[in-house]
Each structure stands twice: as C-alpha cells, then as structure tokens.
Amino acid sequence: MHEVLEKIQKIGIVPVVVLNDIKDAEPLGKALCEGGLPCAEVTFRTEAAEEAIRVMSEKFPEMLVGAGTVLTTEQVDRAVAAGAKFIVSPGLNPRVVKYCVEKGIPITPGCANASDIEQALENGLEVVKFFPAEPAGGLTMIKALAAPYVGVKFMPTGGINAKNVRDYLAYDRILACGGSWMVKDDLVKAGDFEKIKELTKEAVEIVKESRG
Numbered sequence: 001m002h003e004v005l006e007k008i009q010k011i012g013i014v015p016v017v018v019l020n021d022i023k024d025a026e027p028l029g030k031a032l033c034e035g036g037l038p039c040a041e042v043t044f045r046t047e048a049a050e051e052a053i054r055v056m057s058e059k060f061p062e063m064l065v066g067a068g069t070v071l072t073t074e075q076v077d078r079a080v081a082a083g084a085k086f087i088v089s090p091g092l093n094p095r096v097v098k099y100c101v102e103k104g105i106p107i108t109p110g111c112a113n114a115s116d117i118e119q120a121l122e123n124g125l126e127v128v129k130f131f132p133a134e135p136a137g138g139l140t141m142i143k144a145l146a147a148p149y150v151g152v153k154f155m156p157t158g159g160i161n162a163k164n165v166r167d168y169l170a171y172d173r174i175l176a177c178g179g180s181w182m183v184k185d186d187l188v189k190a191g192d193f194e195k196i197k198e199l200t201k202e203a204v205e206i207v208k209e210s211r212g
Contacts, residue, residue: 005086008155009176011176013178015040015200016178029055041068044068050079091109108125108129129155129157155175157177160179161181
C-alpha cells in the first residue's frame with residue numbers, strides 16, 4: 001500500500017472540504033490540524049479548490065492534503081502541481097486511474113459494485129472509495145463486497161456522520177472514512193473555526209474509541 005494511504009489509515013477520518021472562498025483555506029487548515037486531523041480532501045468542484053490546496057499544503061506542511069471530485073487527467077495535474085498528495089474520484093474512470101497509477105499518484109476511485117472493484121484491481125489498486133456509502137447500502141454492502149475481494153480496503157464516503165462512523169471504523173476492512181460533518185458548509189461560511197476544531201477533536205476521539 002502507498003505510504004500516503006498508510007498515513008490516511010492511521011488518521012482514520014478524512015475531512016471532505018468544499019471551499020468557495022480562498023480566505024477560508026488557512027483558518028480551516030489550522031482548525032483541522034489543531035483539532036488532530038491533519039488531513040483534508042478538498043473537492044475540486046469549486047473555483048477556489050486549486051488555490052486552497054496550495055495554501056493548505058504550504059502553510060501546513062505536516063498536513064496531508066488531497067483533491068476530491070477529480071474527473072480528468074488535467075485536474076490531476078493541476079491538483080498535484082498545487083500540492084495534492086492523493087486523488088479521490090466519485091467514480092472509476094479507467095483513464096484517470098491509469099494516469100495516476102503510471103505517475104505513482106495514490107488514487108482512490110469511487111466504487112459501488114463488484115464490477116467497479118474488479119476494474120480497480122485490474123489497475124493494481126488495493127484501496128477504493130465506497131461511494132455514495134449510505135445510499136449504496138452502507139456497511140452491509142461493504143461487508144458483502146469485501147467477502148470475495150479479500151485484499152481490498154474501503155474508504156466509505158457519503159452519508160457518514162458522527163452517529164454512524166463508529167460502526168464503519170470498527171470493521172477491519174475500512175481504511176478510513178470520508179466525512180464532512182466537522183467541516184460543514186455553514187460553519188465554514190460563518191467563519192466558526194473554533195466549532196470546527198471542537199468537532200474535529202470529537203472525531204479524533206471516535207477514531208480512538210473505535211480502533212483502540
């Protein structure tokens with residue numbers, strides 16, 4: 001497994017961040033680091049995403065910053081140039097996956113069924129994003145898919161929150177969970193970074209409780 005994915009496994013929860021205003025990147029990165037989750041998947045679907053990755057990577061070198069919602073190889077290049085250490089996509093685009101694998105960039109493509117997982121395996125991947133986690137069957141579905149694919153680990157994202165994340169993390173085939181409950185849009189827009197830090201600390205405690 002790629003060392004970046006090993007680090008993500010140790011962290012346990014990947015905050016999924018949507019930033020519309022670049023001014024929020026630094027205080028958000030600070031809140032996450034001080035809260036104990038030095039990690040962020042910055043979704044590439046806003047104008048501010050690329051610069052936000054750059055700011056967080058430069059200001060907080062200890063932070064593991066990745067790009068999410070990456071749909072093209074051009075976005076991969078832009079994200080990596082900005083400082084992204086890993087790539088996450090909502091689905092499995094064979095071209096994007098192959099491109100990342102060839103360049104040695106860790107990618108976790110979105111998979112929701114057996115065929116997706118087999119495509120991931122074909123490209124040499126051992127970790128996939130399970131998306132959208134709750135609507136696609138949640139932990140029950142992950143356990144069903146995990147049975148025939150013994151070497152695969154999952155990063156469920158979508159509908160994960162403080163109430164259900166413990167159940168996911170307790171399952172040994174979960175690498176980490178992606179979640180946005182500690183970095184909600186309204187908290188970021190309101191500039192309530194103290195609350196974000198508080199929720200982040202709570203998330204860290206959940207990881208410790210779930211994994212011992």
